[in-house]
């Protein structure tokens with residue numbers, strides 16, 4: 006096979022990038038990176054080298070003193086442009102000078118007013134899924150791993166961080182010059198940078214939390230359990246391989262809950278609630294240091310290999326830290342999120358398989374809870390079949406056997422077959438659509454108690470004892486549309502429309518919008534103007550757009566805020582609003 010990854014131009018018969026030396030100036034005025042990428046190649050030999058790029062302006066390609074012939078292919082909307090370089094005899098390193106575009110899909114250049122403090126601009130990258138190529142010309146496939154070093158030049162008043170060790174900090178004129186080194190090999194989607202007015206605070210022996218000054222103290226308190234989480238993870242998964250476990254709280258427009266960038270986990274500020282009720286997501290990002298960063302899905306067709314294993318590991322960690330009942334509740338909420346996505350994807354059943362075939366499909370638009378929660382249920386089904394202890398040993402062996410390698414789902418299943426024999430119907434789980442009939446059911450006494458309240462208003466004594474997880478399970482279990490009186494009573498009693506816990510707020514607004522509870526509309530519009538996290542944007546825009554009375558509001562809200570979201574979020578919401586408009590048109594003409 007020459008092109009094994011449907012989202013990359015990398016040809017596996019060509020040399021492979023093994024090290025990146027990157028010299029970058031971040032120009033906040035023109036919103037571009039002015040950069041030189043030097044790629045050291047393994048297996049270098051004369052002939053073509055194909056790299057992935059998107060919207061890069063290449064100025065020169067050289068090897069030593071020699072100018073090399075290169076050609077940039079026509080841009081494909083999903084894949085970007087292939088950069089083909091003709092390697093001469095003896096060229097083990099190529100040097101590419103280029104500039105990114107202001108529309109780079111990996112980068113968000115935030116204006117000061119888009120940050121928490123509102124005083125300085127902020128730049129951050131998000132390379133997963135296939136956006137590293139809009140920041141650096143590279144073999145942008147998780148099947149290729151490389152180490153890197155970087156020099157990042159930024160305005161002197163800002164701080165620069167990367168998914169790497171900071172090796173030097175100096176100033177030169179009005180520029181701060183930062184040196185970084187990542188000695189472990191990692192796939193391109195884990196390349197990450199952030200530049201902003203940032204302060205750091207030590208919260209553990211190997212952890213600093215970085216955040217804008219106004220957010221720092223709250224962030225330090227919220228994530229203070231980081232070391233306990235890492236040691237718990239080590240106990241389950243083996244020694245932590247990446248040195249430091251620093252955390253970075255991003256501006257509100259950050260499109261994800263978190264991103265497992267090595268040595269520097271990116272986190273959404275929506276996790277900061279003041280009661281540590283949402284820190285399971287930090288456990289998730291920590292678990293990725295093993296499942297994903299060490300053993301990596303070979304392409305986005307196998308994304309569950311990263312995410313299913315990580316959800317499984319996350320729940321092993323939280324089980325030990327907060328107990329099994331709360332973890333089972335989280336699993337139940339996860340299952341209800343999955344079922345909503347399976348329903349949403351009813352017209353695209355192929356996207357409900359674990360084994361995806363995403364040729365020509367934008368992986369961000371195709372992404373759903375299937376990889377996470379169906380992947381989790383698959384592993385849980387195996388664990389229930391072979392017993393928890395045996396599965397725990399299997400997980401450790403799997404991580405030891407495949408560290409620093411990329412796997413397909415078929416590879417995982419072959420290994421499971423060899424180690425655990427036919428524990429479940431592997432092929433049905435891997436290739437089948439939807440959920441197998443015998444998928445694990447999740448029960449816990451806490452969940453039963455919440456379910457007993459059902460579609461009614463809980464009394465204040467009961468709900469007063471509920472944790473944030475129980476509230477989420479209750480709200481996720483409400484079946485809209487619900488009567489107006491019930492919604493009013495719930496809101497009057499528990500102030501849900503003004504909840505400070507944004508997960509509770511999200512679930513409440515969803516059921517409220519789908520029940521036609523009007524006070525939820527301005528609260529939703531307000532939330533969509535404040536956050537950029539896709540987990541919030543996707544269902545809330547859907548709910549507004551599905552209702553003829555608020556469809557236009559959804560369009561207006563997106564027109565107003567779309568430019569403030571991360572480019573990935575803008576692409577995803579554009580596609581979802583188009584789908585809703587199409588459905589509405591279908592209804593009209595039917």
Ligand SMILES: [Zn+2]
Pocket residue numbers: 289293311312315
């Ligand atoms: Zn994940």
